Amino acid sequence: MIYTNYFLKFFSTSKKLKFITILLVMNFSFISISFPQSNFEFLNINENAKIKALGGNNVSLHTNQNYYLTNPSLLFFSKNKNILINHMKYVLDISSSSILYTDSINHLGKYGLGIKYFSYGKFEGYDVFGNYTGLYNPKEFSINFTKAIKFSNFIFGTNIKYVFSKIYDKANNAILIDLGGIFYPTNRKDITIGINISNFGFLLSKENISLPLYVQLGTTFKPKYMPVRVSFTLNKSSEKLSLNDLYSNSFAQFLSHMNIGLEILISKNLNFQLGYNYKINQELSLTNNRNNGGLSYGIEIVLRRFNLNYGRVIMNTLNTSNIISLNFNLKKI
Numbered sequence: 001m002i003y004t005n006y007f008l009k010f011f012s013t014s015k016k017l018k019f020i021t022i023l024l025v026m027n028f029s030f031i032s033i034s035f036p037q038s039n040f041e042f043l044n045i046n047e048n049a050k051i052k053a054l055g056g057n058n059v060s061l062h063t064n065q066n067y068y069l070t071n072p073s074l075l076f077f078s079k080n081k082n083i084l085i086n087h088m089k090y091v092l093d094i095s096s097s098s099i100l101y102t103d104s105i106n107h108l109g110k111y112g113l114g115i116k117y118f119s120y121g122k123f124e125g126y127d128v129f130g131n132y133t134g135l136y137n138p139k140e141f142s143i144n145f146t147k148a149i150k151f152s153n154f155i156f157g158t159n160i161k162y163v164f165s166k167i168y169d170k171a172n173n174a175i176l177i178d179l180g181g182i183f184y185p186t187n188r189k190d191i192t193i194g195i196n197i198s199n200f201g202f203l204l205s206k207e208n209i210s211l212p213l214y215v216q217l218g219t220t221f222k223p224k225y226m227p228v229r230v231s232f233t234l235n236k237s238s239e240k241l242s243l244n245d246l247y248s249n250s251f252a253q254f255l256s257h258m259n260i261g262l263e264i265l266i267s268k269n270l271n272f273q274l275g276y277n278y279k280i281n282q283e284l285s286l287t288n289n290r291n292n293g294g295l296s297y298g299i300e301i302v303l304r305r306f307n308l309n310y311g312r313v314i315m316n317t318l319n320t321s322n323i324i325s326l327n328f329n330l331k332k333i
Contacts, residue, residue, distance in 0.1 A: 039172055039209045040163050042118035042140045043199055044237060046070060047088035047096040049325035053298025053311035054261025055275030057233045059180065060194030060220040061261075065307055065327045066100035068112045068146045071180040071196040071216075072157030075112045075148040078102040081330040088323040091315065093121025100144075112146035112159075125168075140165040142176075155182040159198070172209060176201035190222045212237060218259075231261040256282055271300040273311070280315060292316075298323075305329045 051058050051070060059071040066084040068075040084100040100114040118140045125133040141164055148157035159178035165171065178198035185191060196216045203209065218233030235257050256279045264272040274297050281294030298311035307327035314320050 039165055039207075039212070040140065040174065040176075040199065041212050042096065042165075043116075043142065043163065043176075044212055044214050045090070045096060045118070047086045047098055047116070047323060048084075049086065049088075049298055049309035049311035049323040050273060050300060051311075052088070052313055052321070052323045053273035053275055053296050053309070054231055054263065055233065055259030055296060056277045056280070056313065057216060057235050057259045058218060058220070058231050058261060059196045059216045059233060060182065060192045060218040061229075061231055061263075062182065062189065062192060062220075066102050066112065066114075068102075068148070068157065068159065069098065069100065069114060069116065069144065071182065071194050072112075072146045072159040072178050073148050073155040073180040073182040073194070075102065075110060075146050075157055076150055076155045076182070078110070078112065079329055079331070080104050080110065082327065083330060084325060084327045086323070086325045088321060090321050091319055093119075095119050095121075108147075110148070112144070114144040114146070115141065116144070117141045120167075136168055138167045153184050156180070157182075170207065172203065172205040172207050174201055174203045174205070174211065176211065190224065191219065192221075193217075193219045227265040229263040229265065231259075231263075233259040233261075235259065269302045271302070273298040273300070277313075280313070 046052060046056060046069075048067065048070070051061075051067070054061070057070070061067065062074055062077040064077060064079045064082070066078050066082055068078065080103055082102045086098045088096045090096060096116070096118045098114060098116040100112060102110065102112045104110040120138040122135050122137050125136050127133055142161045144159055144161040146157065146159045148155055157180045159180070161176050161178070162173065163176055164173045176199050178196060180196040181194065183193045194217070196214075198214045198216075199212045201211065203211075215236040216233060218231060220229060220231040222229040259275065259277050261273065261275040264274070266272060275295070277294040277296065279294070292314045293316045294314070296311060296313040298309060301308045305328060309325040309327075311323040311325075312320055313323070
């Protein structure tokens with residue numbers, strides 16, 4: 001209720017906020033075409049411990065760490081000479097890792113460089129006659145360059161990435177682009193609205209495959225006198241979805257694309273995160289037990305030059321995903 005009153009207050013008094021809100025809602029509502037199944041789906045899986053603990057997706061949470069793979073405009077808030085290392089143990093032998101670096105130089109300003117690696121584990125290969133052909137390791141990776149610029153209370157960012165995928169004997173590569181934006185109606189930045197449209201570009205390989213277009217819209221809000229921060233994020237990929245689902249019998253479908261995250265700010269050195277992902281609950285929970293599927297939680301320890309995050313996502317009663325992130329400021333304080 002506090003969030004609603006706060007938002008409506010600025011909506012009624014700020015023409016900028018009214019314009020950007022209408023624009024974002026129209027954008028998310030009109031992009032309701034059905035996208036075919038695509039390659040490079042690993043690009044839509046986040047391996048950051050804090051983001052995972054907050055529900056798995058977030059395009060509006062701004063900190064001084066390197067979160068620009070979730071939204072390139074978040075690069076603006078990152079510190080110079082900052083390095084972030086993420087590792088996620090996903091499901092079974094599947095894992096994902098990334099290294100993100102932020103710095104600035106003359107004539108270019110602040111920029112981000114990142115590498116993301118996704119492994120599906122090792123598999124035994126056999127031919128059509130059942131003869132053993134050896135082990136193979138399906139893997140994918142991306143190399144990213146990120147830049148962001150600020151105009152008043154608006155921040156725009158872009159991420160250009162080279163993507164490579166090899167699944168068994170087929171390999172594909174592409175040049176893809178992400179476009180993101182952040183808007184904050186107050187100078188205290190206690191409420192932010194973020195949008196990210198990712199993975200559109202062109203293939204370098206000859207395979208006739210589609211690209212995993214992904215649209216995310218979210219907001220993060222911190223009440224002035226409360227030690228909490230709340231985030232809501234809508235995610236849209238290959239399935240058909242529009243805001244019209246709110247007024248139909250498909251509300252559950254609309255809800256399945258929403259992530260909810262709550263950050264509890266214990267002190268300047270210790271934070272806790274809680275999250276819920278409805279889609280994980282519906283798709284990965286066991287048939288007769290959906291009690292905990294989709295829940296996530298984590299902890300953040302903030303030191304002088306280090307930030308250590310641990311996150312855990314409950315897939316179902318048998319499987320969980322564990323993620324760890326280490327952020328280090330290379331600049332001497």
